[in-house]
Amino acid sequence: MSEIKIKQVEKLVNGQRLFEVDQLTATTGDKIGIVGRNGAGKSTLARLLTGEDIDYTGQVSVDSPIIDVAQIAPTQDRSGGQAMMARVRAALSTRPEILILDEPSSNLDESHQAWLIKQLRHYQGLLLLISHDRHLLNAVTTQTWAVRHQAFTAYAGNYADYIAVRDQQIASQQAAYVRQQRHQHDLKLAVQARHEKAQRIRKGKRSMSAGEWANSKSLREATAAKMDRSAKKLIERGDREANLTKPFTQVGFKLVATDFPNLIGKTVATATNLTLRRDQKVLLKHVSFQIKPGDRVALVGPNGSGKTTLLQAILAGQSGLTTAPTAKIGVFQQDMTVLDGHLTVWQTVRAASQLPDQTLRNVMGALGLAARFYDQSVAVLSGGELVKLQLVVILVGNYNVLMLDEPTNYLDVDALDALADYLRDYPGTVIFVSHDATFSEQVATRQLILKDQDLTDPDQVAVKAPAASDLPLLQFKYDQLMADPMAKTADIQALRDQIEAAKG
Known part of the structure; x- marks a missing residue:
C-alpha cells in the first residue's frame, strides 16, 4: 500500500507565497486530478513529491518510489504526441507504485487519447494526473486537488464534480457578498439618519421663542448626544462584522x-x-x-x-x-x-x-x-x-x-x-x-x-453541386432573396455559392 501525506506545507518563490497546503492525502488506487491555472504550482507540487524540490516548509511524506513523466514539447524529428506516447508506455511498463503524469494527452489524436484513458483506468497504483484536458480528467480521476487563491484543496470526484462544487461555492459567496453590501448600505443610511436627526434636535424648532430655545438647550443637547451615540454603535457594529470578498468574475470584451x-x-x-x-x-x-x-x-x-x-x-x-x-x-x-x-x-x-x-x-x-x-x-x-x-x-x-x-x-x-x-x-x-x-x-x-x-x-x-440547367431557377431565387428585407445574409451567400458552382 503506497501513501502520500502533505501537511502544513508552504512553498515560496522569490520570497512570495506560491501555494500552501493544509492537508492532502492519497493512497494506492486513488486517481487524482491536479488542476488549476498555469503557474499556480501544480508541477511544483509534483517536484516536492519526487524530492526534486526540497525548498519548502511543512511535511511531505511519500513511502514508495515515484515515476514522473513531465511535460514534453514537440521536437524537430518527433511529434509531441509520439514523444509523449513513448514516455507513457515506458512508464507504465515498469508498473510503478506511484505515477505522476504532467499533461500526458497534449498532442495526442483521438485514438491515442482513447488508448491513454483505457490504460489509466486499468492502472492499479496511485495516480497523480496534472492536466487541463477535461475529457481525460472526467474519464479517469476519482478525486481532485485544485489550487485556487494560492491554496490546494481536495474535492471528491472527477473534474466535473469539482466544477459543480466550485460553482456552488462561488454562487454562495456572491449571494453572501450581495447581502452584506445591502446590509452595510442600510447601516450607512441609518447612521446618516441618526446624525441628521441629532442635528435637527440641536437646532430646535423654528416656532420656538428665544426663551423656549434657551430653556430647552440642555435637554436638546442630551437627546442629540444620545442619537449620536446610537449612530456610533451602528458604526462599531458594522466594523465588527466580517468583511466578505467579492468573487472574481472575468470581464468580457468585444473585438471589432x-x-x-x-x-x-x-x-x-x-x-x-x-x-x-x-x-x-x-x-x-x-x-x-x-x-x-x-x-x-x-x-x-x-x-x-x-x-x-x-x-x-x-x-x-x-x-x-x-x-x-x-x-x-x-x-x-x-x-x-x-x-x-x-x-x-x-x-x-x-x-x-x-x-x-x-x-x-x-x-x-x-x-x-x-x-x-x-x-x-x-x-x-x-x-x-x-x-x-x-x-x-x-x-x-x-x-x-x-x-x-x-x-x-x-x-x-x-x-x-x-x-x-x-x-x-x-x-x-x-x-x-x-x-x-x-x-x-x-x-x-x-x-x-x-x-x-x-x-x-x-x-x-454534404452539398451536391447543382447542374448548369438549374442556373435560371437559382438566379430567380437569388433575386427574390435580394428583394426580401427579411432575408438572412447567410442564405444569400449560400445561394450565391450554388450559382457559382452551377456556372462551373
Whole structure:
C-alpha cells in the first residue's frame, strides 16, 4: 500500500507565497486530478513529491518510489504526441507504485487519447494526473486537488464534480457578498439618519421663542448626544462584522473588424490538386479545398496525417496552394525561442500590436496574464505562461488570418474558455489544429479531415453541386432573396455559392 501525506506545507518563490497546503492525502488506487491555472504550482507540487524540490516548509511524506513523466514539447524529428506516447508506455511498463503524469494527452489524436484513458483506468497504483484536458480528467480521476487563491484543496470526484462544487461555492459567496453590501448600505443610511436627526434636535424648532430655545438647550443637547451615540454603535457594529470578498468574475470584451487589416477577396487559401509530402512520405494526394474569409477551420486527423505540414505549406505558398495577396498571417506553433527573454511581458505584447493598451490588457487578463505579470521578465515565466504570452502576441498582432498549431496544449481551463471566446468573435479567419474536442466544438465552423492521404471537406460532400440547367431557377431565387428585407445574409451567400458552382 503506497501513501502520500502533505501537511502544513508552504512553498515560496522569490520570497512570495506560491501555494500552501493544509492537508492532502492519497493512497494506492486513488486517481487524482491536479488542476488549476498555469503557474499556480501544480508541477511544483509534483517536484516536492519526487524530492526534486526540497525548498519548502511543512511535511511531505511519500513511502514508495515515484515515476514522473513531465511535460514534453514537440521536437524537430518527433511529434509531441509520439514523444509523449513513448514516455507513457515506458512508464507504465515498469508498473510503478506511484505515477505522476504532467499533461500526458497534449498532442495526442483521438485514438491515442482513447488508448491513454483505457490504460489509466486499468492502472492499479496511485495516480497523480496534472492536466487541463477535461475529457481525460472526467474519464479517469476519482478525486481532485485544485489550487485556487494560492491554496490546494481536495474535492471528491472527477473534474466535473469539482466544477459543480466550485460553482456552488462561488454562487454562495456572491449571494453572501450581495447581502452584506445591502446590509452595510442600510447601516450607512441609518447612521446618516441618526446624525441628521441629532442635528435637527440641536437646532430646535423654528416656532420656538428665544426663551423656549434657551430653556430647552440642555435637554436638546442630551437627546442629540444620545442619537449620536446610537449612530456610533451602528458604526462599531458594522466594523465588527466580517468583511466578505467579492468573487472574481472575468470581464468580457468585444473585438471589432476595424482593429485588424482588411482582407480583400473571396478566398483566403485555395488548394488545387495538391500533393503534400514530408521526408519523401506522401501525406496528401491530389486534394483540393478552399478556405473563405471568416471561416474558423479545424484541421482534423490522426497524428502524422499531415495537419502541421499542411499549415506550413499554406504559409510557404507551396505549389498547388495559393493565398490571398492581402492575407496577413499570424502563426502560433509553440516555439518559445521566438520570445526575447530579456524583455518584460508588457514590452513583448506592446511591441507586437497596434491595438490600444486597454484592449491588450483585456486580452492578457482573459488568458491569465494579469497585471502582476506586466513587469516580469519573459525568462522567468513557466511553460504554460510562455504559451499564453506567445498566443497573446499572435492574437493581438496586425493579422487578418490566424494559423494556430495546437494552441490548447498546456493552457488551463479558464484560458481555454477565454481563447475559445476570443476566436469566436475574431473578425478574421482562423485555421487551427487541436485535439481538444471541447475546444474544437466551441470554435470551429467547419472541418477539413485528413486521413489516409486524402482530405475530406464535409461541407462540400454534404452539398451536391447543382447542374448548369438549374442556373435560371437559382438566379430567380437569388433575386427574390435580394428583394426580401427579411432575408438572412447567410442564405444569400449560400445561394450565391450554388450559382457559382452551377456556372462551373
